[in-house]
Amino acid sequence: MWARIMGSKLVEIINRPKSMTINDIQYPKSIFSSAWTVEERKALGIVPYVYTGNSINNMFYKTTENAPTVEADRVVVTRTQTATSIDNIKATMKDNINSVLSSTLAQTDWYHIRKIETDEDIPAAVSKWRSDLRAKAIALESAIDAKKDVAGLEAMTVITEEMFDAGKKSSEFYDWPHDPRKEVLG
Numbered sequence: 001m002w003a004r005i006m007g008s009k010l011v012e013i014i015n016r017p018k019s020m021t022i023n024d025i026q027y028p029k030s031i032f033s034s035a036w037t038v039e040e041r042k043a044l045g046i047v048p049y050v051y052t053g054n055s056i057n058n059m060f061y062k063t064t065e066n067a068p069t070v071e072a073d074r075v076v077v078t079r080t081q082t083a084t085s086i087d088n089i090k091a092t093m094k095d096n097i098n099s100v101l102s103s104t105l106a107q108t109d110w111y112h113i114r115k116i117e118t119d120e121d122i123p124a125a126v127s128k129w130r131s132d133l134r135a136k137a138i139a140l141e142s143a144i145d146a147k148k149d150v151a152g153l154e155a156m157t158v159i160t161e162e163m164f165d166a167g168k169k170s171s172e173f174y175d176w177p178h179d180p181r182k183e184v185l186g
Contacts (some may be wrong), residue, residue, distance in 0.1 A: 001049035003048075009093055022044050032046075048073075050074055051076075053076075054081065
């Protein structure tokens with residue numbers, strides 16, 4: 001991206017190369033290619049438009065951007081991360097748990113319907129798995145309630161190198177009991 005400036009004033013943000021008229025002179029869009037030097041563009045008031053900082057938007061952090069600042073050789077927008085409130089993060093995480101639990105249990109609800117309608121037993125592995133899923137949800141919600149800061153909540157969703165080396169394939173938050181039906185299916 002580029003910006004057109006006059007002194008310390010931002011005149012235009014240029015998202016993609018285009019032909020431009022500057023001081024009554026028409027310039028082709030190739031002004032933005034390597035055919036023109038940085039200094040040639042700067043002489044016309046065209047400078048890079050850059051972002052500093054990271055853009056993070058997830059359940060833990062939101063990114064804000066300050067107003068563009070015109071510098072001598074560029075226009076800068078600074079990105080800053082702010083932690084989301086711990087109560088909002090906890091609510092989001094618990095909503096996620098409830099959603100995963102609900103959709104996962106729904107996959108085997110038909111066993112219960114079959115049991116009611118035909119009196120055919122629910123496979124023991126499926127019953128145990130369903131109980132394990134509920135226990136996991138309760139344990140996760142308790143762990144979330146025990147966390148006192150954003151870093152602690154975020155750590156529940158991250159798999160570290162040590163965890164990976166120890167054979168873990170997912171973080172605490174995403175490590176749900178294994179579906180026994182997949183073992184039968186291969």
